[in-house]
Amino acid sequence: MTEITESTIIPGVRFAHLRSFADERGRFMETFRKEWFPERSWQIVQTNRSDSRAGVLRGLHYHFRQVDYWYVPAGRMRVGMADLRVGSPAFGRSQTIEIGDDNPIGIFIPAGVAHGFLALTDVTLTYLVDNYYDGGDELGIAWNDPELAMDWQADMPILSGRDQANPLLRAIPRAHLPRWNGGETDEA
Numbered sequence: 001m002t003e004i005t006e007s008t009i010i011p012g013v014r015f016a017h018l019r020s021f022a023d024e025r026g027r028f029m030e031t032f033r034k035e036w037f038p039e040r041s042w043q044i045v046q047t048n049r050s051d052s053r054a055g056v057l058r059g060l061h062y063h064f065r066q067v068d069y070w071y072v073p074a075g076r077m078r079v080g081m082a083d084l085r086v087g088s089p090a091f092g093r094s095q096t097i098e099i100g101d102d103n104p105i106g107i108f109i110p111a112g113v114a115h116g117f118l119a120l121t122d123v124t125l126t127y128l129v130d131n132y133y134d135g136g137d138e139l140g141i142a143w144n145d146p147e148l149a150m151d152w153q154a155d156m157p158i159l160s161g162r163d164q165a166n167p168l169l170r171a172i173p174r175a176h177l178p179r180w181n182g183g184e185t186d187e188a
Helices: none
Strands: 003-006 014-017 020-023 026-029 046-052 057-062 068-074 076-083 094-100 105-109 113-119 123-129 179-181 184-186
Touching: 057 076, 068 076, 068 094, 076 105, 076 123, 094 105, 113 123
Parallel strands: none
Antiparallel strands: 003 014, 014 105, 020 026, 046 123, 057 113, 068 105, 068 123, 076 094, 076 113, 179 184
C-alpha cells in the first residue's frame, strides 16, 4: 500500500511514497490515485509531460487556481517548493526533495505553493493538474531568491529567459500573492 505523508515544512504538500512490484518480466507501479488526497475535491483535467536535460532548472512557478501532482518516470530531479500563501503559518518557507529513479515519490502541490525543479540527469516529469493551462494563472518567482533560501545545490543552472526574469518575493506586493485560507488558497 502506498504511504502518503504531509510535508513537515509546507502545509498541504503531500508525498506519495510509491511501491514497485518487479519480477523477471519487468515492474509495475501505481503512480496516482485520487483517493490518496481525499481532503480536496478535485478532478484531473489535463496531464503534461516535460523532458529536460541535466542541468536545466525550471521555475519557480505558482498558481492561484491550479493544483499539481508530479511524478518522475525516468531520471532524477531536485524539486524546490516555497509557500507563497499570505497568512500561511509557513509563508516564505522552502523545501527541496530529490525524486526519481532511486526515490519514487509523487508530490501533491497545492495552489499558492511555488514549485520548480533542477534536472540532476536527463529527466522526464509527468504532472496532472486540476485546471486547463491558463497563462494568466502561471506566475513566477526567482529561483535563487535569497529570502526563500532554496537549497538547489547548483550555481549556474540552465534557465529559460522567462525564468531568468522572474521577480524576487520582495518585489511582489502581498496583495498580488495567493492567500491562505486554512489549507485552501484564495485568489488575490
